Amino acid sequence: MTSYKLNSENLSKFADSAAIPTYDRADVKVGIVHIGIGGFHRAHEAYYTDQLLHEDGNKDWGICGIALLDFDQKIYNTLKNQDGLYTLIVKELDGTLTKTIVGSIVEYLFAPENPIAVIEKMAHSDIKIITLTITEGGYNYNEATKRFDFENPLIQHDLENPAAPKTIFGYLTQALKSRKEQKLKGLAIQSCDNVQGNGHMIQDMLLSYVEKAEPSLLDWIKKNVSFPNSMVDRITPATNQSDITELINNSGIDDAWPVVCEPFKQWVIEDDFVAQRPAWENVGAQFVPDVVPYEKMKLSLLNAGHSVLGILGALKGYATIDEAVHDPAISQFLSLYMDVEVTPVLGNLEGVDLKNYKHSLIQRFGNIYIKDQIDRICSETSAKLPIFILPTVNAQLNENSSVKLAAFVIAAWAIYSLGTDENGKDLVIKDALADTLHEKALEAKVEPKQFLTIESVFGDLKNSEPFVNAYTESYHNIIKHGIEKCVVDLNSKVLNKIK
Incomplete structure (x- = not known):
C-alpha cells in the first residue's frame, strides 16, 4: 500500500482508511491551552474536543498544546511536522482497530524554546480554559509535610527567574499576572491528572506558590479563576514501533507518533467554569456537581x-x-x-x-x-x-x-x-x-x-x-x-x- 506523511496537505488521502476531520481546521480558533500533550491527553481531551468541533457552532475550542519540559521536544517536533494531526488507534476487545485522525490541536509551542510565547498564549483573551496532564508528580506536593515543596530546585529557579520559568507554577503565575494587568476576564484551570481532588490540588499548590512569588496576585486569582475537579479514564499504553509500522502498512498513514488506547473512555467534570466552556457533554462527557x-x-x-x-x-x-x-x-x-x-x-x-x-x-x-x-x-x-x-x-x-x-x-x-x-x-x-x-x-x-x-x-x-x-x-x-x-x-x- 502506498503511504503518505500525515499532514494537512495529505489529509484527504486517508478518508478511506480512517475517520478524518470534516471541519475546516483553518477556521478553528484556539480557546484551550493544554499543558502536557502526551498520549493520554491525545486519547482523551483532544479526542473529545475533535468530536465536538464536528458540530456546528463549536469552532472556538481549538487546542494549543504546550510541550513544557526539555524531553517533550520529540512530541513537539512530531506535531509541528504533522500540522498538529495524529492518529488515534482504538484497539477493540476483538482485535479490530478503529482509526481516527484527530485535528483539534491547531497550535503547538515548545516552552523551553520560547517561554514568553507560552506565557503570552496563556494570557491571551481568547483563552478560556487551561487544562493539565502534568503527571501525579507534577503538582510538587510533599506527602510528608502535606505542603508545596519549595525546596525543589526548579521552583527556586522560577522564583528567581519569573520571566523564564521551568515549572507549570511559574508559567501560570506569570500568565495570570498578565491577564490581571490587561484587565482581562479570568479563566478555568482544569486538571486531567489522576489526583484525588485534582482541581483542589492545583488550586492549593498554585496559591501556595503565588503567595511567595506574586502575593499581590492572590486576591485576583481567588475572584477570577476556577479550578474544576475532574475524573478521566482511558487506558493509553505507550506507542510501539509495531503500531507505527502496522498503521503504515495497513492504512497508508505515515504517522510518526500515533496514539493507541482501549475503547472505554470516561470524563466526569465538575461544572465550575468562570468563563465559557465547550459543550463536551454533547460528545459523551458528564458534567456533575460533585466529582x-x-x-x-x-x-x-x-x-x-x-x-x-x-x-x-x-x-x-x-x-x-x-x-x-x-x-x-x-x-x-x-x-x-x-x-x-x-x-x-x-x-x-x-x-x-x-x-x-x-x-x-x-x-x-x-x-x-x-x-x-x-x-x-x-x-x-x-x-x-x-x-x-x-x-x-x-x-x-x-x-x-x-x-x-x-x-x-x-x-x-x-x-x-x-x-x-x-x-x-x-x-x-x-x-x-x-x-x-x-x-x-x-x-x-x-x-x-x-x-x-x-x-x-x-x-x-x-x-x-x-x-x-x-x-x-x-x-x-x-x-x-x-x-x-x-x-x-x-x-x-x-x-x-x-x-
Whole structure:
C-alpha cells in the first residue's frame, strides 16, 4: 500500500482508511491551552474536543498544546511536522482497530524554546480554559509535610527567574499576572491528572506558590479563576514501533507518533467554569456537581489496580499488564484487594454499579491487544502509591480493618526496588526517587521497616504497628518463598476469612 506523511496537505488521502476531520481546521480558533500533550491527553481531551468541533457552532475550542519540559521536544517536533494531526488507534476487545485522525490541536509551542510565547498564549483573551496532564508528580506536593515543596530546585529557579520559568507554577503565575494587568476576564484551570481532588490540588499548590512569588496576585486569582475537579479514564499504553509500522502498512498513514488506547473512555467534570466552556457533554462527557465519588472509585480501583498488577507482575517477570491479569493467582489477588480492602472505604456511590465496574476493570486490564507495558505502569510509583493505595490503607487502619493485601503490595514494591525480578532479570525503574528507593530497598534487606522511612511517600505509616507487622511478614515471606507461592497462600487465607 502506498503511504503518505500525515499532514494537512495529505489529509484527504486517508478518508478511506480512517475517520478524518470534516471541519475546516483553518477556521478553528484556539480557546484551550493544554499543558502536557502526551498520549493520554491525545486519547482523551483532544479526542473529545475533535468530536465536538464536528458540530456546528463549536469552532472556538481549538487546542494549543504546550510541550513544557526539555524531553517533550520529540512530541513537539512530531506535531509541528504533522500540522498538529495524529492518529488515534482504538484497539477493540476483538482485535479490530478503529482509526481516527484527530485535528483539534491547531497550535503547538515548545516552552523551553520560547517561554514568553507560552506565557503570552496563556494570557491571551481568547483563552478560556487551561487544562493539565502534568503527571501525579507534577503538582510538587510533599506527602510528608502535606505542603508545596519549595525546596525543589526548579521552583527556586522560577522564583528567581519569573520571566523564564521551568515549572507549570511559574508559567501560570506569570500568565495570570498578565491577564490581571490587561484587565482581562479570568479563566478555568482544569486538571486531567489522576489526583484525588485534582482541581483542589492545583488550586492549593498554585496559591501556595503565588503567595511567595506574586502575593499581590492572590486576591485576583481567588475572584477570577476556577479550578474544576475532574475524573478521566482511558487506558493509553505507550506507542510501539509495531503500531507505527502496522498503521503504515495497513492504512497508508505515515504517522510518526500515533496514539493507541482501549475503547472505554470516561470524563466526569465538575461544572465550575468562570468563563465559557465547550459543550463536551454533547460528545459523551458528564458534567456533575460533585466529582469526588467518581474519582475516588477510579483512583482506588483502576489506578491502584494497575499498580498492583504492575508490581506483582514485574517481580514474576511479566512484561505487560494483560499477562499479569491472566495469571489466575494475581487476578484473584486483585479481585480480593478491590472487594475486601477498597470497597468498604469507598462510601456511598449513588448511581454506580460497583460490582459491574470492578468486573469491567478485569476485562479491560486483560485486553490482549493493548499490551500496556508494566515498566510504564510502574514508572513514578513513588508519586502514584500515595494517591492510589495509601488513602485506602489509612482508611482501613482508621476502621481497624484489614490491610494485609495492600501491605503485601508495598512489600513487593520494596523488593522490586532492588532492581531485579525473581528470574534475575534487571528491572527498568523510572522514578524521580529511584536512588532513594534503591538505597532504602538495600537497607530493607536487613530491616524491612527501613523502606517505610521514605516520608515523602509513606508519611508516618512506619508508626502504624498493624501495617508494619503485615508488611514485614509479607516481606519475609516473599524473600523466602517467592511471589507466586505467597500470592496463592495469601489469597487462600483471605478467602477462608471471608467465608
